[in-house]
Amino acid sequence: MSDATPSLPAYTHVLAVDIGGTKVDAAVVSIAGEVVRESVTRRPTGRESDRETLARNVREAASEALAAVPGARVGAIGVGSAGPVDLPSRTVSPLNLPLAAGLAIDEVLGGLVDGPIHLALDGTCIALAEHWLGALVGAQNAMAIVVSTGVGGGLILGGRPISGASGNAGHLGQTFVRTVEHDPVVATLEAVAAGPGSVAWARAQGWAGETGLDLAASYRAGDETAVAAVRRSASAVGQAIAAAATLCDLEAVAIAGGFSHVAEDYIDLVAQAAAAASIHAYARRCRVVSSGLDGDGPLLGAAALALPR
Numbered sequence: 001m002s003d004a005t006p007s008l009p010a011y012t013h014v015l016a017v018d019i020g021g022t023k024v025d026a027a028v029v030s031i032a033g034e035v036v037r038e039s040v041t042r043r044p045t046g047r048e049s050d051r052e053t054l055a056r057n058v059r060e061a062a063s064e065a066l067a068a069v070p071g072a073r074v075g076a077i078g079v080g081s082a083g084p085v086d087l088p089s090r091t092v093s094p095l096n097l098p099l100a101a102g103l104a105i106d107e108v109l110g111g112l113v114d115g116p117i118h119l120a121l122d123g124t125c126i127a128l129a130e131h132w133l134g135a136l137v138g139a140q141n142a143m144a145i146v147v148s149t150g151v152g153g154g155l156i157l158g159g160r161p162i163s164g165a166s167g168n169a170g171h172l173g174q175t176f177v178r179t180v181e182h183d184p185v186v187a188t189l190e191a192v193a194a195g196p197g198s199v200a201w202a203r204a205q206g207w208a209g210e211t212g213l214d215l216a217a218s219y220r221a222g223d224e225t226a227v228a229a230v231r232r233s234a235s236a237v238g239q240a241i242a243a244a245a246t247l248c249d250l251e252a253v254a255i256a257g258g259f260s261h262v263a264e265d266y267i268d269l270v271a272q273a274a275a276a277a278s279i280h281a282y283a284r285r286c287r288v289v290s291s292g293l294d295g296d297g298p299l300l301g302a303a304a305l306a307l308p309r
Contacts, residue, residue: 011075015113016302017062018122019081021096021149022046024054026061028069029303033133035296039068045097054100055108062112076115078305079105080125080298082150087167090119095174095190096150118305120163122146123170125301126256126291127154128161132304134292135254143250144291145172146298147237148257151190154301157248172244177236192236195259202229216262230263238273238288245278245286256291 013036018025028039041064043057066074082094093101105119120128127144130136136144140159146152151173155162162169173190191197195212202215207225209218218226241253253274260266271288278284291297 011073011115011308013069013072013074014303014306015062015066015074015077016299016306017058017077017079017109018125018298018302019054019058019079019092019094020045020122020298021082021094024058024061025299026058026065027299028065028072028074029299031307033300033303035299036069036072039065040299041065041068045094045100047096047098049097050099051101051103054097054103058103058108059112062109066112074113074115076306077109077113077117078125078302078307079109079117079119080122080302080305081105081119083121083123083152083168083171083173085119085121085167087119087163092119116306119167120161120302120305121152121154121167121169121171122298122301123152123154123172124161124163124167125154125305126152126254126297127156127170127301128304129293129297129301130254130256130291131156131161133300134297135289136252137292139251141249141251143170143172143241143244143248143253144297145237145241145253145255146257147193147195147233147255147260149195151194151237151257153244155248172240175240175243177239179232179236189236189240193233193240193259195262198229198233198259198262201232202226205229212259212262219263230266231269233259233262234266234269235273237270238275239277241270241274241286241288242277242283245274245283246280249282250286252287252289254289254291256293256297260290 081092153172155170
């Protein structure tokens with residue numbers, strides 16, 4: 001019998017980067033899944049950001065996160081990005097950042113860490129995080145959805161993340177849903193259910209608010225238009241979940257993202273809509289639950305990409 005002890009990982013931390021439609025977040029994360037709070041850094045993105053501006057903000061956020069913990073042994077970088085992504089070309093073209101399409105991740109972050117750079121769709125990262133430490137622990141076939149500035153998703157099938165040929169498997173936001181029950185008019189899930197789309201719809205009905213936070217306050221106050229807007233969003237997400245659960249025979253779906261907190265009963269509304277839209281009993285058995293990771297999901301998922309296997 002050998003008395004050799006297992007060797008320790010060559011590094012103790014990874015750098016996690018999350019590129020979204022309104023912001024880019026970066027942080028140093030331990031291999032045990034602990035976000036180093038003093039390293040959490042944010043920079044703006046937004047539709048007006050061109051590729052050069054986005055590249056600068058992503059690199060600045062990453063550099064500042066690393067500088068905050070100079071003693072950490074950071075051996076890899078994990079990057080999650082709003083989609084679509086292109087894993088073969090190592091580029092990202094977030095739909096909500098049209099001027100920054102084709103951002104080359106290796107060029108932006110190269111040289112910051114003496115180790116590899118891993119890239120995935122943000123939805124895939126959320127699914128990884130929920131399966132690792134969140135609401136999907138133990139599930140073999142599940143999905144995670146982000147309802148925020150946009151709508152994204154990621155799949156776990158057979159206990160493993162599924163990325164697809166280009167890296168965009170689970171990109172649920174660009175599937176189509178009915179806007180009203182029995183209404184033949186369809187739109188993308190993201191256009192109907194995301195925060196900006198919901199706010200725009202409410203304003204078109206005469207609601208006077210301007211933001212998702214305003215919509216949440218109006219919903220709590222019982223404003224009829226705000227209630228209709230939230231239920232419209234939840235109904236659309238439920239329809240999409242029913243389709244995904246039917247196609248992939250899912251056990252559970254975890255919902256994350258800022259707009260999923262627009263109402264205390266938002267997850268319940270989504271679950272009811274998913275059950276109502278599911279034809280088969282096996283799809284109706286799919287559990288719809290809230291994220292188990294608070295706001296750390298995107299960073300933990302990006303970190304999970306870079307963890308020692």
